[in-house]
Amino acid sequence: MLNESKEYTNEFDNLASSEDSLQRYLKERKHGFIKRLVILVVLWGLIAGYFISPLSKVGEPTIDGNTYLTNEEIIELSQLDPSKYLWENKTKEQVDLLVKHPLIKDVEITVNVFGVYIEIEETYPLAKMKSSTSGSSLADFNYYLRFFR
Secondary structure, X not given: OHHHHHHHHHHHHHHHHHHHHHHHHHHHHHHHXXXXXXXXXXXXXXXXXXXXXXXXXXXXXXXXXXXXXXXHHHHHHHOOOOOOEHHHOOHHHHHHXXXXXXXXXXXXXXXXXXXXXXXXXXXXXXXEEEEEOOOOHHHEEEEEEEOOO
16 A cells, blocks of 8 residues: 555656646746847837938949039939938939940949949040030030940
């Protein structure tokens, strides 16, 4: 009879031990789920915050390769609006507008999360002449003499 009571006690201890381990397992699983959920919510919040914030606006582009045209002229020619968001930027249209200028041979516009990068390859001008048909500044035109492409 004494052996039987020890066996029942051992079985009860094993049962209690397995019940405790099951409770610990469920508790750890619940905490793991909550941690993953918090990380996911924070990550989505950061992404949404970036797209809402002024960091995702075009701002001042980085321009490289220009020697004859100023940065302001390139921005004006490309019709780049610094107040627009990066995903609203129409790079194909801007490239078409820039390539039409007689001093610009080739243009590459890259948009990434840090802003807009414009790389210009200019042609060498032979001369720049300013002619005026009247005294008005609106009628002043710049003519560039250059080599043909």
